[in-house]
Amino acid sequence: MVRFPKATTAWLLLTPMMTIIIGVVGYPLIKTVYYSFTAAHLASPATTDRWVGFKNYLKALGNTKFLDSIENTAYFVSVSVSAEIVIGVLVALLLNQTFKGRTLLRALLILPLALPTVVNAMMWRLIYGPDFGALNALLTQIGLMAEYQSWLGDPDLALWMVAVADIWKNFPLVALITLAALQTISKDLIEAATLDGANAWQRFWTVVFPAIIAPVSVALVLRTIEAFKVFDIIYVMTRGGPANSTKTVSFHVYQEAFAYMRIGSGASYALIVVLISAVLIATYLWLIKKQGNTA
Amino acid sequence: MTALSLKNINKSFGEIQVIRDINLDIKPGEFVVFVGPSGCGKSTLLRMIAGLEEISSGEFWIQDRRADQLPASERDIAMVFQSYALYPHMTLAENIGFPLRLGNQPKEIIEKKVQEIASILRLEKFLDRKPGQISGGQRQRVAIGRALARDPKVILLDEPLSNLDAALRLEMRIELAKLHKQLEATMIYVTHDQVEAMTLADRIVILNNGEIAQVGSPLDLYTKPANTFVAEFIGSPKMNLFPASITEGHPGETKINLIGSSSNLMVNKDIEPNNELHLGIRPEHMTPSDEGAIKGIVTSTEQLGSDTYIYFDSETKEQAVARLNGITAIRTGEKISFDASQEHYHLFSPGGDRIN
Numbered sequence: 106m107v108r109f110p111k112a113t114t115a116w117l118l119l120t121p122m123m124t125i126i127i128g129v130v131g132y133p134l135i136k137t138v139y140y141s142f143t144a145a146h147l148a149s150p151a152t153t154d155r156w157v158g159f160k161n162y163l164k165a166l167g168n169t170k171f172l173d174s175i176e177n178t179a180y181f182v183s184v185s186v187s188a189e190i191v192i193g194v195l196v197a198l199l200l201n202q203t204f205k206g207r208t209l210l211r212a213l214l215i216l217p218l219a220l221p222t223v224v225n226a227m228m229w230r231l232i233y234g235p236d237f238g239a240l241n242a243l244l245t246q247i248g249l250m251a252e253y254q255s256w257l258g259d260p261d262l263a264l265w266m267v268a269v270a271d272i273w274k275n276f277p278l279v280a281l282i283t284l285a286a287l288q289t290i291s292k293d294l295i296e297a298a299t300l301d302g303a304n305a306w307q308r309f310w311t312v313v314f315p316a317i318i319a320p321v322s323v324a325l326v327l328r329t330i331e332a333f334k335v336f337d338i339i340y341v342m343t344r345g346g347p348a349n350s351t352k353t354v355s356f357h358v359y360q361e362a363f364a365y366m367r368i369g370s371g372a373s374y375a376l377i378v379v380l381i382s383a384v385l386i387a388t389y390l391w392l393i394k395k396q397g398n399t400a
Numbered sequence: 401m402t403a404l405s406l407k408n409i410n411k412s413f414g415e416i417q418v419i420r421d422i423n424l425d426i427k428p429g430e431f432v433v434f435v436g437p438s439g440c441g442k443s444t445l446l447r448m449i450a451g452l453e454e455i456s457s458g459e460f461w462i463q464d465r466r467a468d469q470l471p472a473s474e475r476d477i478a479m480v481f482q483s484y485a486l487y488p489h490m491t492l493a494e495n496i497g498f499p500l501r502l503g504n505q506p507k508e509i510i511e512k513k514v515q516e517i518a519s520i521l522r523l524e525k526f527l528d529r530k531p532g533q534i535s536g537g538q539r540q541r542v543a544i545g546r547a548l549a550r551d552p553k554v555i556l557l558d559e560p561l562s563n564l565d566a567a568l569r570l571e572m573r574i575e576l577a578k579l580h581k582q583l584e585a586t587m588i589y590v591t592h593d594q595v596e597a598m599t600l601a602d603r604i605v606i607l608n609n610g611e612i613a614q615v616g617s618p619l620d621l622y623t624k625p626a627n628t629f630v631a632e633f634i635g636s637p638k639m640n641l642f643p644a645s646i647t648e649g650h651p652g653e654t655k656i657n658l659i660g661s662s663s664n665l666m667v668n669k670d671i672e673p674n675n676e677l678h679l680g681i682r683p684e685h686m687t688p689s690d691e692g693a694i695k696g697i698v699t700s701t702e703q704l705g706s707d708t709y710i711y712f713d714s715e716t717k718e719q720a721v722a723r724l725n726g727i728t729a730i731r732t733g734e735k736i737s738f739d740a741s742q743e744h745y746h747l748f749s750p751g752g753d754r755i756n
Contacts, residue, residue, distance in 0.1 A: 296452050297485035301499040301546070302473045311498070315489040 141373040147366035161373035171374060173349060174357040177264060181353060182332040185268040185275070190325055192272065193279025194317070200280070201287040211284070218277045226341035229270035233257050233342075257343055260350035267342055267351055271335070275328060282324045286317040319396045326389040333382060354378050402463070403428040403554060403586040404449065409458035411444055411610075418444050419610045422458070426554075429584045431577075435597040436607035436633070442590045445607070446556050449588065451475050462553060478547035479556040482563060484539045486531040486546070493518075493527040496545040503550065517545045520579070537568045544576075548583070557589045561596065573599060594634055598622070606630050628678060628752040637683045637709060639746070640720040642694070644679040646671055656747075661715035663693035667742045669756060677755075680746035683709065686722035688730075692737035696720060700732055712736055 109117065141162070144155040165171055200211055217225070232239045235255035244250040256266045290313060298308045336355040339345060345352035345360070352360075358378060362371025404426040411419035418441045426432050434442040447453040449460070451472030460468040467475055478499070486495050494501075496517055497510045505513075518524045521541040526534055531542065540560060547555050560576075561569045577600055580587055591597055597604050598618040606613040606621065606629070613633075614626040625631035625639075632638045643659040654671040655664050656679060665679070686694065696712035699719075710722045710730055722738055730736060747756040 291483060291485065293481045293483045293485035294487065296450075296472075297479070297481060297546075298487075298498075299452070299472045300450060300477065300479050302502040302550075304473065307502060311487060311490075315487075 137372045137375060140369050140371075141376050143369045145367075145369040145372075147363075147368055152369070157369070161370045162377070164370060165373050165377060170349065170352075171354075171357055174352045174354050177349075177351065178333060178335070178353040178355075180264060181268055181271075181335060181351075182329055184265065185271045186325065186328045186332050188268070188272045189276040189279050189328055190321065192276040193324070194283050194321060196276065196280040197283035197287055197317075198313075200284055214277045214280055216277075217274045218281075220274060222274065222337045223341055225270060225274045226338040229266075229273075230257070230342050233266055258347055260348045263343055263347060263351045267338060270342065271332065271338055275331075279321070279324045279328065282320050283317050286320040287313065290316045319392075322392055323389070323396070326385065326392055330382060330385045330389065333385060334378075354381075401428060402426060402461070403430070404588075405459075405461040406449075407459040407461070409445075409448065409455055409460065411441070411448060411453065411456045417610060419448070419456075422612060424605060424612070424615065426586065426588065428586055431580050431587045431589065431600060431602045432605060433589045433591060433597040433601035433603075434605050434607060435591055435594060436613075438592055440607040441610040442592075442607045443558055444610075446479075446558055446588060446590045449554070450477055450479050450556055476550070476552050477554045477556060478550060478552040479558065480540075480543045480547050480560045482559040484531070484543040484563075486539060486542055488531055491528050491530055492523060492534070492542050492545075495531065495542055496523075496549050498546060499550040513549060517548050520548075520582070521545050536564055537572060540564065540572060541575075544579070548585075552585075554586045554588060557587060559591055560589070562591075562593075576600060594636065598634070604634075606633060608633075624754065625680075625746060626754050628680070628748050631680050631746055631748070631754075635682055637721045637723060639680045639682050640686075640714075640718065641678045641680050641748070642714065642716045642718055642720070644677045644747075645675045646673045646677060647675075649673065656745075658693065658714075658716050660717055661693070661695065663695065663715075665693050665742070665745070667745060667756070671747065671756060674749070676750040678748040678752075680748060681740045681744060683721045683723035685740045685744035686724075686738040687740065688722070688724065689737060689739040692739040694720070694739070695735070695737040698730060698732050698734045698736055701728075701730060703727060710736065 140153075142156060142158060144152045144157050144161075146152045196214070200207060200214070220228075233256040235241070235253060235258060238253075238256070240256065241250070241253040245253065254262075257263050294312045295308055298312050303311060334355055335353050336359065339351055339353055339356050340359075343351040345356045354374070355378065358371055358374045361367050361374055365371075402425045404424075406422050406424045409419060409422040410417065422445065434445060436442050444453060448455050451467075451470065455468045458468070459466065462470075462475060462477075487498065490498065493514050497514045500510045500513060514527070515524070518527055521544060523538065523541055523545065526538060531539055534542070540563075543560070544557075547557075557576075561572050564572060573596060576589075580600075589596075589600060601618055603615060604618055604621055605615050608629050614621055614630045616624075618634075621630055621634045625634060628641060632641070645657050645659060646654055647657065648655060649670060651670065652668060654667050654669055656667065656677075657664050658679065681694070694714060696714040698710055698712045700711045702709040702711075705727065706725075708724045708726070708728045708730070710724060710728075712720055712722070714720045724730075745756065746754065749755050
């Protein structure tokens with residue numbers, strides 16, 4: 106049998122996967138960077154190689170619609186992620202108590218998470234429906250509201266309503282991660298703190314909080330990265346409307362590149378989004394590394 | 401005056417009663433050890449005193465205050481856990497000072513107290529470290545330090561040495577005994593190790609199946625075990641129990657027959673005739689003698705250097721053991737006979753209670 110040096114074997118084994126990754130990730134990425142410096146348009150092949158330098162980028166950064174979409178995204182991210190963290194941690198604390206039916210509730214917690222985003226979006230669109238929606242029915246029947254509302258048709262409300270749908274689907278992830286961390290806390294520690302004279306609040310801050318802060322911050326960054334890329338739920342529920350009030354950066358990129366077919370400038374938008382994501386991902390990696398050091 | 405007082409204490413988990421009718425007074429400054437096999441209820445009893453487990457019925461008093469409904473945080477009782485239960489993200493100084501910080505003590509007082517405790521426990525050099533960066537023995541000392549910080553009325557210790565290796569266990573045992581003398585604190589210590597109980601306790605409480613089998617000083621329990629359970633639990637190797645009967649007696653003299661054996665033993669006492677007695681003799685009180693009443697065939701020996709344990713099948717069909725000083729030449733398969741002087745006889749009724 107032929108024996109290669111270890112490094113050669115490693116390269117040999119990596120080659121098939123590397124070829125695939127270069128083919129489906131590397132090449133399109135390089136091509137995207139290239140297009141972002143051109144005036145490429147899907148409908149006119151002649152434009153593909155028309156070099157425009159940094160014009161696309163300058164245009165992007167001066168485009169109020171794009172800047173609005175960044176603002177919308179920031180809104181969406183901060184509302185949905187902060188609510189997901191707060192609700193997730195509270196639910197995890199509840200599910201960490203002993204009570205009848207706890208196992209069933211823990212199992213139910215997975216359901217929203219298991220739902221495909223598109224199905225979740227369609228379900229909430231039905232709930233918010235202006236004519237036959239469950240939310241309108243509920244609020245009018247219990248007397249909180251006099252007449253039906255068009256929840257997704259109101260520019261002041263639509264982004265919040267989409268955020269609610271996203272929160273419902275994603276808080277269980279935070280809850281599960283937190284619950285896992287809570288279960289690693291030794292009962293002795295809680296009891297020791299009790300005997301040391303700590304009340305419930307002090308026990309939370311001295312024992313529980315330090316044990317869950319690291320995993321919860323990982324969940325926070327993961328959810329931020331995900332929420333920043335939000336696309337499918339917007340596509341299904343509002344298509345960015347009304348009046349662009351739910352248009353997020355991903356949706357803006359999609360519109361520019363595929364609806365208006367301006368591949369060149371779409372690519373420049375996409376790369377700006379990638380850059381922002383990269384910062385978030387770097388934060389995530391830094392957090393993971395920090396946790397590895399303290400553990 | 402009593403530090404703690406338990407009156408008719410019971411505890412049930414659902415249908416299962418784990419603690420039955422415990423009555424016990426603990427004096428200030430006393431070192432009391434709860435000992436018993438696993439599942440005897442000793443840890444549950446300790447947790448009830450701490451306030452971590454509810455008392456199903458009975459009264460619990462701390463000094464002259466009724467305390468069975470008092471929350472754990474208000475009992476002024478500290479506890480050292482088997483797992484040490486140190487706060488992993490706090491330094492040792494913060495761990496020790498934690499109960500004082502919760503009590504809103506001024507910073508200087510906390511620092512002074514932490515320094516004082518650290519010097520008693522030889523931890524000064526490690527105060528800036530976190531629990532993950534020190535050894536098991538040091539963690540143990542920090543856990544004790546945290547318990548001392550508040551000058552609590554009582555310190556509870558739940559099998560505090562069982563996570564340490566044998567050498568460290570011995571060292572910490574001696575240190576604990578010293579610490580108790582130095583601080584004159586009331587301590588309740590739970591263990592399943594009778595050696596720890598014998599060496600540390602002012603008073604031992606032996607628990608069996610949730611009941612107190614006997615309370616007394618270590619030597620009381622050794623010399624006058626109240627029943628066969630205590631007799632076998634205290635002492636190593638455990639006491640030999642031979643089936644015996646008493647059929648006749650003259651005033652001032654009773655003849656004990658070992659069942660299955662032709663030999664008799666005499667005691668200068670009046671004891672009621674009974675066919676189902678147990679005669680207990682500790683291994684260390686068996687002396688080899690050619691005419692000895694206890695006969696058997698050696699099945700194995702253990703040479704410890706300082707002692708030799710001789711295991712033998714006695715005529716009464718019981719496995720028995722004798723502990724002889726030093727090194728002996730007795731071998732497996734040999735016939736052997738032992739005697740014991742009558743002050744070392746322990747007689748137990750059929751129900752297991754002591755009768756002499």
